[in-house]
Amino acid sequence: MTKSSFSNIQSEYLAVIDHNKCVRCKRCIQNCGWGTYSFGGDKILADHSKCVACGRCYTYCPEGAISIIKNPTVIRENANWQEPLVKNIWRQSETGGIVISGMGTTFKYKKYFDHILLDACQVTNPSIDPLREPMELRTFLGKKPSKLDLDFDEKGEPVLKTKMPPQIELQTPFVFGAMSYGSISLNAQKAMALAARALGIVMNTGEGGLHDDLVPFGKNIIVQVASGRFGVHRDYLNSGVAVEIKIGQGAKPGIGGHLPGEKIGIDISRTRMIPVGTDAISPAPHHDIYSIEDLRQLIYAIKEATEYEKPVSVKVAAVHNIAAIVSGIVRAGADIVYIDGYSGGTGAAPIVIRDHVGIPIELALAQVDERLREEGIRNEASIIAAGSIRSSADAVKAIALGADAVAIGTAALIVMGCHVCGKCNTGNCSWGITTQRPELVRRLDPEVYGERLYNLISAWSHEIQEVLGAMGVNSIESLRGSRERLRGIELTDAELKALGIKHAGL
Amino acid sequence: MLKIKNKFNTERDISGCGLCGIINAKKVKTNGSDIKKAISVEHDRGNGLGGGFAVYGNYPDYADLYAFHIMYDNLSAKSDVEDYLRNNFIVEKEEHIPTFKTSKIFDHPYLHRYFIKPKSDRQDKLFHELEDDDFVVNSVMLINQNYDGAYVFSSGKNMGAFKGVGYPEDIADFYRLEEIEGYMWTAHNRFPTNTPGWWGGAHPFTLLDWSIVHNGEISSYGINKRYLEMYKYNMALRTDTEVITYILDLLIRKHKIPVRLALTVLASPFYQKIDKMENDKKKLYTALRQVYGSALLNGPFAIVFGYSGGMVAMNDRIKLRPLVAASNGDFTYVASEEAAIRAVCQSPDMIWSPKAGEPVMVEFNDIKEKTSLKGGLLSL
Numbered sequence: 001m002t003k004s005s006f007s008n009i010q011s012e013y014l015a016v017i018d019h020n021k022c023v024r025c026k027r028c029i030q031n032c033g034w035g036t037y038s039f040g041g042d043k044i045l046a047d048h049s050k051c052v053a054c055g056r057c058y059t060y061c062p063e064g065a066i067s068i069i070k071n072p073t074v075i076r077e078n079a080n081w082q083e084p085l086v087k088n089i090w091r092q093s094e095t096g097g098i099v100i101s102g103m104g105t106t107f108k109y110k111k112y113f114d115h116i117l118l119d120a121c122q123v124t125n126p127s128i129d130p131l132r133e134p135m136e137l138r139t140f141l142g143k144k145p146s147k148l149d150l151d152f153d154e155k156g157e158p159v160l161k162t163k164m165p166p167q168i169e170l171q172t173p174f175v176f177g178a179m180s181y182g183s184i185s186l187n188a189q190k191a192m193a194l195a196a197r198a199l200g201i202v203m204n205t206g207e208g209g210l211h212d213d214l215v216p217f218g219k220n221i222i223v224q225v226a227s228g229r230f231g232v233h234r235d236y237l238n239s240g241v242a243v244e245i246k247i248g249q250g251a252k253p254g255i256g257g258h259l260p261g262e263k264i265g266i267d268i269s270r271t272r273m274i275p276v277g278t279d280a281i282s283p284a285p286h287h288d289i290y291s292i293e294d295l296r297q298l299i300y301a302i303k304e305a306t307e308y309e310k311p312v313s314v315k316v317a318a319v320h321n322i323a324a325i326v327s328g329i330v331r332a333g334a335d336i337v338y339i340d341g342y343s344g345g346t347g348a349a350p351i352v353i354r355d356h357v358g359i360p361i362e363l364a365l366a367q368v369d370e371r372l373r374e375e376g377i378r379n380e381a382s383i384i385a386a387g388s389i390r391s392s393a394d395a396v397k398a399i400a401l402g403a404d405a406v407a408i409g410t411a412a413l414i415v416m417g418c419h420v421c422g423k424c425n426t427g428n429c430s431w432g433i434t435t436q437r438p439e440l441v442r443r444l445d446p447e448v449y450g451e452r453l454y455n456l457i458s459a460w461s462h463e464i465q466e467v468l469g470a471m472g473v474n475s476i477e478s479l480r481g482s483r484e485r486l487r488g489i490e491l492t493d494a495e496l497k498a499l500g501i502k503h504a505g506l
Numbered sequence: 507m508l509k510i511k512n513k514f515n516t517e518r519d520i521s522g523c524g525l526c527g528i529i530n531a532k533k534v535k536t537n538g539s540d541i542k543k544a545i546s547v548e549h550d551r552g553n554g555l556g557g558g559f560a561v562y563g564n565y566p567d568y569a570d571l572y573a574f575h576i577m578y579d580n581l582s583a584k585s586d587v588e589d590y591l592r593n594n595f596i597v598e599k600e601e602h603i604p605t606f607k608t609s610k611i612f613d614h615p616y617l618h619r620y621f622i623k624p625k626s627d628r629q630d631k632l633f634h635e636l637e638d639d640d641f642v643v644n645s646v647m648l649i650n651q652n653y654d655g656a657y658v659f660s661s662g663k664n665m666g667a668f669k670g671v672g673y674p675e676d677i678a679d680f681y682r683l684e685e686i687e688g689y690m691w692t693a694h695n696r697f698p699t700n701t702p703g704w705w706g707g708a709h710p711f712t713l714l715d716w717s718i719v720h721n722g723e724i725s726s727y728g729i730n731k732r733y734l735e736m737y738k739y740n741m742a743l744r745t746d747t748e749v750i751t752y753i754l755d756l757l758i759r760k761h762k763i764p765v766r767l768a769l770t771v772l773a774s775p776f777y778q779k780i781d782k783m784e785n786d787k788k789k790l791y792t793a794l795r796q797v798y799g800s801a802l803l804n805g806p807f808a809i810v811f812g813y814s815g816g817m818v819a820m821n822d823r824i825k826l827r828p829l830v831a832a833s834n835g836d837f838t839y840v841a842s843e844e845a846a847i848r849a850v851c852q853s854p855d856m857i858w859s860p861k862a863g864e865p866v867m868v869e870f871n872d873i874k875e876k877t878s879l880k881g882g883l884l885s886l
Binding site: 006097121123125126128134136139140144145147148150158159160164167244327373376378379471472473474475477478479480481482483484485 | 561608626685699722723725726727728729731732733735736737760762763764766767774776777778786790793795796798799800802804805823824826
């Protein structure tokens with residue numbers, strides 16, 4: 001066979017420079033992590049094939065001289081043979097490889113959150129004004145006993161007799177989702193740590209271990225134990241407020257992870273406890289967990305190692321039989337179950353998995369909550385819902401469907417400049433988020449973006465308070481699991497049944 | 507059409523209302539004329555679609571027996587339920603509940619009462635050891651759920667509920683309450699907002715010795731209901747009052763939480779207050795919220811509930827519904843409006859408006875010692 005030197009795949013975007021405006025300051029060349037721009041002696045040149053529309057160049061162009069436009073050259077439209085499918089065939093025929101991408105699925109599946117409407121008070125019960133009345137969002141994650149036992153002191157006053165299992169206290173029902181050092185930069189993790197501390201919530205190390213710089217943030221960190229066991233040691237397990245066992249991730253249920261050796265520099269090597277330059281491959285399953293009873297052993301091994309002082313969370317991807325799986329996890333001793341829906345994000349996943357495996361978080365959550373209640377064990381574990389929480393409205397709906405708190409990952413990255421270009425796996429992120437290149441990482445200022453993360457979560461919290469007030473309740477626990485305040489729109493009977501809600505108008 | 511059960515196509519039944527309560531701490535009995543007079547002042551708080559009363563101490567001759575008040579749509583329902591009762595209970599006495607024709611109440615179900623106690627060799631004993639109270643609760647739920655055309659609206663000892671569709675003063679005449687004597691009375695005038703009136707839906711709602719009258723709409727109903735379902739309560743009536751009764755039953759009877767503390771679950775203090783408590787107390791109140799957060803009654807309410815040990819009246823945590831209390835000698839009065847109290851007690855020793863979430867509690871003097879010893883835990 002003769003080797004073809006050209007590719008069928010044309011650039012998706014065009015980086016168009018208005019040379020009348022351009023002052024040749026070359027900031028675009030510096031800013032682009034992809035090498036799109038170069039200087040041609042008298043003007044800036046753009047290699048369109050490298051552009052991913054990450055938005056960095058035009059954001060930082062002082063003259064507004066750059067436009068990124070979709071390549072108008074068409075691949076002939078065909079509703080069946082859509083452009084991405086055709087391009088992937090070309091790509092795979094050229095490389096023989098699996099197509100990898102970052103971020104959550106780009107498929108246009110039905111977004112159930114957008115088909116759920118909220119209730120409000122009119123006349124028969126009053127709405128409550130959050131500007132004038134207290135409006136409580138404080139949330140505790142962890143196992144709750146089904147009842148409290150009391151003693152009475154000499155004055156006959158009740159005293160708590162039950163020893164409460166350990167809880168994570170959140171001032172607002174948000175946590176940052178697990179994103180490892182390696183998949184994202186240390187500065188990105190620091191921004192989340194700063195925000196989590198200021199907000200009274202928690203971030204999650206992901207499976208990349210805990211960098212020394214983050215140790216002081218322990219009260220706002222959940223440490224993760226995943227199938228690769230990177231960076232796991234006794235002090236690590238005890239350095240956060242909780243330990244999470246990662247079984248699966250919404251973007252790639254059933255498969256492990258792969259951080260290529262070229263990203264394993266000295267710092268990541270130390271943090272993950274692996275040699276510099278070796279691939280960090282986390283296996284698809286935990287090789288000590290082939291069944292639910294094995295999970296129980298790991299949960300209790302961790303509880304022993306942390307002297308039963310930290311809640312143990314188990315993170316799973318939302319798959320078809322999720323309700324029964326979570327019931328098993330709760331009975332295995334998990335204090336928190338983190339459920340990640342199929343549109344959750346990732347640093348890298350094969351698109352065949354990302355786009356086709358798993359189920360929506362809304363349906364998974366509704367089924368899990370219902371199942372745990374039927375079995376009378378809903379109090380035994382808290383539920384964190386994740387898998388593309390895009391707004392405070394999504395958060396409110398998730399909580400009303402039964403979540404104790406929601407996790408945000410992609411939204412937090414968007415705060416840091418992410419334009420959801422989906423190229424996290426390449427390590428070229430111009431925003432300094434999903435890259436380890438020092439010249440890119442240092443442009444992400446943890447203080448600046450820590451404050452913006454704080455702003456976002458504060459803003460969303462205020463919005464939740466507004467919604468609670470409109471519903472006439474002044475505490476988040478009165479919304480939690482209160483599906484009576486939800487109605488479906490444009491949903492079939494089967495969908496309504498799976499969500500456990502009624503159609504609007506009923 | 508006569509309705510004794512909630513067959514309307516609604517998830518729940520909500521209403522605005524008026525309420526009153528009168529208690530004598532020394533158990534001196536009065537007849538029903540005062541409570542009728544008081545609630546009739548609140549005539550405009552209802553719309554004629556539900557009125558009712560609960561009285562305590564009215565069956566002294568049968569004080570050890572459960573007094574079941576049952577309404578029937580038809581006689582075949584009656585014979586079915588009576589078969590069930592005879593199989594499981596010793597029936598000491600049964601009779602029509604005395605009623606009197608009035609021009610205002612023209613259509614009513616069969617109203618019957620039974621004085622009974624569970625058989626010691628009843629069938630369920632073979633399988634599990636249910637206490638008598640639990641068995642009665644199960645029986646009430648079973649009849650209300652499975653026996654079409656029958657509804658148990660009162661099941662306590664030495665107490666009874668008298669209620670129906672109509673203004674409360676007419677219901678009082680229908681049952682001739684002035685001929686009944688008791689040491690504690692509660693009354694309710696109903697203004698339903700999403701279902702027509704139905705006999706079973708009138709207040710008070712009762713279970714064992716609990717009786718509740720309630721003005722409000724529980725905005726957290728959805729989660730309160732799902733929480734109770736986890737403990738196998740069946741929300742047959744779909745009313746807020748039913749939910750409140752079951753929460754109290756769960757907390758006080760099943761979980762043995764003292765009454766006063768249970769009330770702080772219904773209208774829990776805000777964290778800003780809890781955070782300022784001293785250590786042990788803070789731990790207790792934080793744990794109560796962590797464990798019983800789903801039982802918090804959020805949204806407007808004023809409730810008056812009676813039980814064998816006394817009466818409690820309280821508001822929601824930010825007082826979104828009216829409630830006034832007054833005391834005069836051994837009598838304590840509570841009502842939605844001061845005028846209702848003044849109508850029967852012109853110049854009380856003290857009259858006040860209870861603060862949000864702070865209960866007015868009156869316990870009968872004769873049980874004071876017992877309750878303080880057990881931290882308010884009652885002999886239920």
